Amino acid sequence: MTSPASQPLFGLSTASVYPEPTAQAFDYAERLGYDAVEVMVGIDVVSQSTDRLRSLRDHHGVPVCAVHAPCLLITQRVWGTEPWAKLERSAEMARDLDADVVVVHPPFRWQRDYAAGFVEGIADLERRTGIAFAVENMYPWRATSRRGMVVYQPGWDPSEESYANTCVDLSHAATAQSDPVAMAERLGPRLRHVHMTDGSGSAKDEHLVPGHGAMPCGPFLEGLAARGFSGHVVAEINTRKAGDPEARERDLLESLAFSRLHFAAPGEGAGVQPGLEPERP
Template sequence: MIALSTASVYPESSAHAFAYASSLGYDAVEVMVGIDALSQQTSAVKQLSDHHGLKVCAIHSPCLLFTQRVWGTDPWGKLERSAEMAHAVGADVVVVHPPFRWQRDYAAGFVNGIAALEESTGIAFAVENMYPWRASARRGVEVYVPGWDPSAENYANTTVDLSHAAIAGSPVVEMAQRLGARLRHVHLTDGSGSAKDEHLVPGRGAMDAAGFLRHLAGQGFDGHIVLEINTRRAGNREEREADLRESLEFAREHFVTSS
């Protein structure tokens, strides 16, 4: 299943993301719950899914810095609401980032709390790889607890994001090998290895996204592959659509299973 993240069309809305996904032939959509009001409303997401005949495969919980006040400020409450939305729209995954270091109480119980949420909701909470915050290519600050690399913890389900791995200097095939069957979800994108979270169109960076997809296909990966790219620099809708089309074609060209 090749899906489109609604974050890929920002600053356009979730409604536009569903329209792009439908017209270009994506299989599904991942909804990033953010400042877009539609993304916060379960009824609106369900209507968009039904209208376009597109499955919602995942909900990305509002755990970014700029979404700290979306759905309140209690991080566990955000995850519970994400699971509720996932159930209502038929998604089986909630994507979540590890806590920031200053979220001390949340961080202290995060690993066990995620496992408890999965048990109580039946939803896979796929913890995403992040990265040290870097002011330069050489200096980084650890801001995530218990850490930015989910393979170092006992999570049952995880997400690998290639742009985040580029910042961290972490080879994604090796990360996938460490995670094994715990790799449930992929944010397909790219990065050059700079200190910026670039979210390039796959193939335009240094992460060998094609080789990563071939590795996943060879291992029988049956989770979600979600295109999460940055199209904010697109000069118009035609350029944005071209990037979204190129990304989908890249995924389908390189993720080919023997079956």
């Protein structure tokens, strides 16, 4: 799935509407003008069902651009406990829904066998399935100090590995106290997928509405636009404290407007390398 004229797809993650169900994300996406939906496979049974997701896609006329594999701590038992089997199933769902990306987190250090062959295993999955596995940046776990405990293997920064496709999440960058623009520079054309969100730089992974934290969200998007990025820009924000559907809708609409505005007005010197065009598997 590609977007016309080197434009990205502006998508909505189903995680952004929690605690409302997966189905509601498709309704928001249709009404607010999102181009696509990223499905976070989780404990909601609808998010685990290709048939039900296909029905939602067709009913609302909103395509699925990506599937987020169930690799969070709270989804460790979704689709079983064998991590490679979960990625295979995620690729199958993506293919059946006409999505071209599976978003995946790096393994936890205690998943030793999985972690040992992760980089090579991801490359093999891409070759066999034709689906891009965008490995997402994470962060050290920390309390209040700058020092953190490294819990991801081979590491939380995908730019340090040889992944063909990657995802930059700006809330994770805030928690890691890292610069997402510099990370985009290092990734170059390997950046395929973006979780557009924000964070204050605290130890908490906040997933704020873009522009409500400390991350350079605007310059990040402007730099991508200046270099012809045509991957996915997906709003993945936390609306649990929105209070009511109307407040949630305002946050979702603001997130989409922010992304479209800054991508439509590329600035200079945003730090993204020339030729930033996502690779296709």
